[in-house]
Amino acid sequence: MKVIRIPQTTYLAVVVLFFCVFFFFAGWPIGLWWLLLLPFGVAWWIERTQTRVSEAGLDLRTVRGSRHIDWAELKGVSVPKRGYVRAHLSDDSQVKLPAVGYDRLRDLIEASQGRIPDLFAAARDAEVREYEERKAAEAAAAAESDEADTSK
Known part of the structure; x- marks a missing residue:
């Protein structure tokens, strides 16, 4: 108790x-x-x-x-x-x-x-997901720009 x-x-x-x-x-x-x-x-x-x-x-x-x-x-x-x-x-x-x-x-x-x-864990998990999604979007954008540079 x-x-x-x-x-x-x-x-x-x-x-x-x-x-x-x-x-x-x-x-x-x-x-x-x-x-x-x-x-x-x-x-x-x-x-x-x-x-x-x-x-x-x-x-x-x-x-x-x-x-x-x-x-x-x-x-x-x-x-x-x-x-x-x-x-x-x-x-x-x-x-x-x-x-x-x-x-x-x-x-x-x-x-x-x-x-x-656990409200704190839910908020922490949401922040981690948002960070991972942002990193994945940045990596995809970087790969797309590298692909566009090599095709010139």
Whole structure:
């Protein structure tokens, strides 16, 4: 089982947030005590948000709840310009995969053990095919020009 979660270095941002809100709290503790809850809320969000990849499927966990997706329900994934990777399900709905951004997509693909097609390999194969076709066209054009030069 592979667990994909928000990087642990994000807790450094929680520490910075705590110091930022602490100065406001120190100025007026009776009115701004609730600001101290913000860093704890962000830390809880970091700890809770994750996607687990197992033999049974995907287990998605967010602050508001959790959900299980069987491999049979999964049609594919898409990568939006911003935000988390989305899973396309067999009922034509989409689900965000918590903590799986473009930078963690390779981890998701490897953990799925071939159930999610390797998008990076497909792009690499297309580039190789395009390069080979271009080289073949250049070689054919060079051979044609050599043939035209020898016939003069």
